[in-house]
Amino acid sequence: xxxxxxxxxxxxxxxxxxxxxxxxxxxxPDEPTASAVRRYLAEFLADxxxxxxxxLVWMIILHxxxxxxxxxxxxxxxxxxxxxDGSPLMDITKRQTQKLSQYFEQAGEDVSVQFCMRYGxxxxxxxxxxxxxxGVDKLVVLPLYPQYAAPTTASxxxxxxxxxxxxxxxxxxxxxxxxHDNPDFIDALAASITRDFELNGQPQKLVLSYHGMPxxxxxxxxxxYCFCMVTSKLLVEKxxxxxxQYITTFQSRFGKAKxxxxxxxxxxxxxxxxxxTDIAVVCPAFSADCLxxxxxxxxxxxxxxxxxxxxxxxxxxxxxxxxxxxxxxxNIVKPYx
Numbered sequence: 554x555x556x557x558x559x560x561x562x563x564x565x566x567x568x569x570x571x572x573x574x575x576x577x578x579x580x581x582p583d584e585p586t587a588s589a590v591r592r593y594l595a596e597f598l599a600d601x602x603x604x605x606x607x608x609l610v611w612m613i614i615l616h617x618x619x620x621x622x623x624x625x626x627x628x629x630x631x632x633x634x635x636x637x638d639g640s641p642l643m644d645i646t647k648r649q650t651q652k653l654s655q656y657f658e659q660a661g662e663d664v665s666v667q668f669c670m671r672y673g674x675x676x677x678x679x680x681x682x683x684x685x686x687x688g689v690d691k692l693v694v695l696p697l698y699p700q701y702a703a704p705t706t707a708s709x710x711x712x713x714x715x716x717x718x719x720x721x722x723x724x725x726x727x728x729x730x731x732x733h734d735n736p737d738f739i740d741a742l743a744a745s746i747t748r749d750f751e752l753n754g755q756p757q758k759l760v761l762s763y764h765g766m767p768x769x770x771x772x773x774x775x776x777x778y779c780f781c782m783v784t785s786k787l788l789v790e791k792x793x794x795x796x797x798q799y800i801t802t803f804q805s806r807f808g809k810a811k812x813x814x815x816x817x818x819x820x821x822x823x824x825x826x827x828x829x830t831d832i833a834v835v836c837p838a839f840s841a842d843c844l845x846x847x848x849x850x851x852x853x854x855x856x857x858x859x860x861x862x863x864x865x866x867x868x869x870x871x872x873x874x875x876x877x878x879x880x881x882x883x884n885i886v887k888p889y890x
Contacts, residue, residue, distance in 0.1 A: 571695070573664070573666075576669075580672035641847060642841050665689055691725045692725065693889045694709070696729070699838060701731035702770070702777035703781055732885055749867070757829050758800060761800070763836065764838045804845065805849060817840070830863050834868050840871060
C-alpha cells in the first residue's frame with residue numbers, strides 16, 4: 554500500500570521473490586514444411602549478429618534469393634530427422650527443462666525453470682512475460698551454447714535485453730555467457746564418449762566437430778574459436794588421447810567467405826586416403842541433437858566418409874537430457890539462485 558496526496562491506494566506492488574531459470578536454444582521450424590522453414594529462416598537470417606554484411610545488400614539477397622530457394626531444400630532435410638514427437642531440438646529441450654525442474658524440486662528449491670528459442674516458438678518475449686506474471690523477479694539465463702559466440706550467445710542476450718527494455722520493473726538478472734571449460738561439462742562429455750568407446754571400441758580417430766563461423770569473426774575479436782580449442786584440449790586430456798588420436802574440425806559453413814578450418818566435410822573426404830578408416834564423431838558445441846548433428850553429421854558426412862573409402866563411422870549423440878548434463882546445468886546456475 555502506498556499513500557498519494559493523503560489518499561491510500563493499492564498500486565499492486567506485492568511481494569514477489571521467485572527465482573527463474575531460463576534455458577535458451579537457437580530454435581526450430583514449427584513443421585518440416587517449406588512455409589514453416591521460410592518463417593524460421595526469415596527471422597534467423599535477418600539477425601544482424603548472424604550475418605554481418607551491409608544490411609540493405611543482405612536483405613535484397615535474403616528475400617530475393619535465399620528465402621525463395623532454400624526453404625524447400627531445408628524442409629526436405631528436416632523431414633529426415635523429424636520424429637513422432639516433432640523437432641528433435643524442441644523435444645530434447647522440453648525434456649531438459651522438465652528434468653532440471655524436477656532436480657530443483659527434489660532439492661527443495663523453489664525455482665521456475667522455463668525454456669525459449671531465440672528464433673521461432675516459444676519466443677523470448679512471451680516466455681519472459683509469462684515468468685514475470687508468475688512472480689519471477691530474479692532471473693538466471695543459461696543459453697545452451699557451451700562456447701560463447703557473438704552470433705549465438707550475444708544474440709541471445711540481445712533478445713533478452715530487447716524484451717526487458719519494455720519493462721518498468723526489471724528482474725535481478727544473471728546471464729551466463731559461456732561454459733566451454735566448465736569441469737562438469739567436460740566430465741559429462743568425457744563420460745558420454747567413454748561409454749561409446751567401451752561399447753563399440755576405440756576408433757582410430759575421434760573427430761570433434763564444432764559449428765563453423767566465418768574466420769573474420771575471429772579477427773574481429775570473437776573468442777569462439779579459442780573457446781572451442783580449450784574445450785577440445787580439456788576433453789582429450791580427460792580422455793587420455795594423444796595428438797594423433799583426435800582432430801578438431803568445423804562444420805555447417807555457407808557462402809563464399811573463408812570459415813574456420815579445418816572443414817568437417819573436407820576432413821571426412823581426406824581421412825581414408827591417410828589410412829584412417831574407423832572414426833567416431835562428437836559435436837561439443839551442441840547441447841541437443843538437431844538438424845546439424847543428425848542430418849549433416851550422422852547423415853551427409855557419414856556418406857562423404859564412406860564414399861571416400863571409410864569403413865567404420867559412428868556419431869556420438871549430444872548430451873541431450875542425460876542425467877550428468879542436467880546436473881551440469883544445475884551446478885552452473887546454483888550459485889546465482
